[in-house]
Amino acid sequence: TPTYVELLVQLLQERAQSAYDSRGTLDYFWEGTISDLLKLLNEMAKREGRNTEDWPASPNRFSRELHLSVDALKNYGLLIEWSKPSRCQRIVRVSQI
Numbered sequence: 001t002p003t004y005v006e007l008l009v010q011l012l013q014e015r016a017q018s019a020y021d022s023r024g025t026l027d028y029f030w031e032g033t034i035s036d037l038l039k040l041l042n043e044m045a046k047r048e049g050r051n052t053e054d055w056p057a058s059p060n061r062f063s064r065e066l067h068l069s070v071d072a073l074k075n076y077g078l079l080i081e082w083s084k085p086s087r088c089q090r091i092v093r094v095s096q097i
Contacts, residue, residue: 004055005076007041012078012096015040029095034066035059037092066092 016028030037038059045052056062066073070080074097083091 003045003050003052004041005073005078007044007050008073008078008094009076010044011040012094016096027095029093031091031093033059033089034063034092037094038062063092 011030012028016030018028021027032040041055042052044050056065066080067082073080077097079093079095079097081093081095083093
């Protein structure tokens with residue numbers, strides 16, 4: 001398991017926003033650009049002395065890896081969703097299942 005999976009779970013525990021979804025269920029999530037997410041995860045890893053060599057350094061590659069890992073991340077209780085591009089910027093949403 002790449003270290004970033006553990007950090008994504010930790011990110012939701014530390015910095016999640018909350019809102020009620022269409023079913024009236026409280027949803028905890030983090031939203032931002034893939035660059036913001038990668039930067040935040042790198043800062044968290046550095047703060048904890050974790051190794052970041054096992055995940056991509058560039059936002060494009062990190063986004064691609066997340067796209068390829070969507071189904072596997074569900075096993076860890078993580079849901080990754082992307083919004084449609086607006087102004088050349090896509091928003092990624094990380095939430096718990």
